[in-house]
Amino acid sequence: SQQGEEDPQALSIQEGENATMNCSYKTSINNLQWYRQNSGRGLVHLILIRSNEREKHSGRLRVTLDTSKKSSSLLITASRAADTASYFCATDDGNQGGKLIFGQGTELSVKP
Amino acid sequence: NAGVMQNPRHLVRRRGQEARLRCSPMKGHSHVYWYRQLPEEGLKFMVYLQKENIIDESGMPKERFSAEFPKEGPSILRIQQVVRGDSAAYFCASSPVGAEKLFFGSGTQLSVL
Numbered sequence: 001s002q003q004g005e006e007d008p009q010a011l012s013i014q015e016g017e018n019a020t021m022n023c024s025y026k027t028s029i030n031n032l033q034w035y036r037q038n039s040g041r042g043l044v045h046l047i048l049i050r051s052n053e054r055e056k057h058s059g060r061l062r063v064t065l066d067t068s069k070k071s072s073s074l075l076i077t078a079s080r081a082a083d084t085a086s087y088f089c090a091t092d093d094g095n096q097g098g099k100l101i102f103g104q105g106t107e108l109s110v111k112p
Numbered sequence: 113n114a115g116v117m118q119n120p121r122h123l124v125r126r127r128g129q130e131a132r133l134r135c136s137p138m139k140g141h142s143h144v145y146w147y148r149q150l151p152e153e154g155l156k157f158m159v160y161l162q163k164e165n166i167i168d169e170s171g172m173p174k175e176r177f178s179a180e181f182p183k184e185g186p187s188i189l190r191i192q193q194v195v196r197g198d199s200a201a202y203f204c205a206s207s208p209v210g211a212e213k214l215f216f217g218s219g220t221q222l223s224v225l
Contacts, residue, residue, distance in 0.1 A: 030212075040221075041219070042116070042216030043155070043203070043214075045215070088154055092212070098160060098168065099171075100145075100157070102155040105153075
């Protein structure tokens with residue numbers, strides 16, 4: 001079964017607005033990661049948050065993690081047209097190292 | 113330092129043929145992962161390998177699919193007797209020992225006619 005489930009499935013905003021994407025998961029985890037995928041390309045790692053962390057920042061990205069609700073959110077502030085992409089959350093399965101399990105993704109469209 | 117290299121970028125096969133997808137991990141990375149992505153969907157885990165060893169193949173279909181990561185050379189994902197349902201983008205990722213994040217290649221788009 002799919003570990004991570006993102007919502008919304010698609011999000012369309014204007015440049016300069018903030019974009020928030022949410023992810024829920026089912027099992028215990030060591031960390032949760034967010035990846036970005038431009039159309040027809042491979043995924044690129046954005047940020048990792050550990051299970052004992054609640055919030056993390058990287059540039060215009062802000063990630064939160066609520067392990068009691070098994071959910072995470074990714075906030076992109078002051079969005080740009082170049083942020084247009086699909087965003088995926090990924091979790092491990094509670095084991096150190098090893099595979100990641102990806103959600104269905106949120107397709108973000110930022111209009112100039 | 114070159115990234116994860118996958119080839120071919122596009123592969124067209126007729127039903128019943130074999131497809132061989134190649135993946136060269138980043139330099140210094142000893143772990144390789146294969147994922148499949150159908151249109152409008154997320155990535156589905158297939159298999160996780162180290163050199164000469166399959167660690168986790170829980171996502172691999174029981175028949176027609178196999179993967180290897182030999183001591184020398186790239187990792188190979190092999191699909192025998194392809195069917196239309198095998199059409200998808202296949203992504204390879206690699207990581208060093210003990211790492212948590214994955215580095216992805218640009219994928220191979222397999223089209224089965």
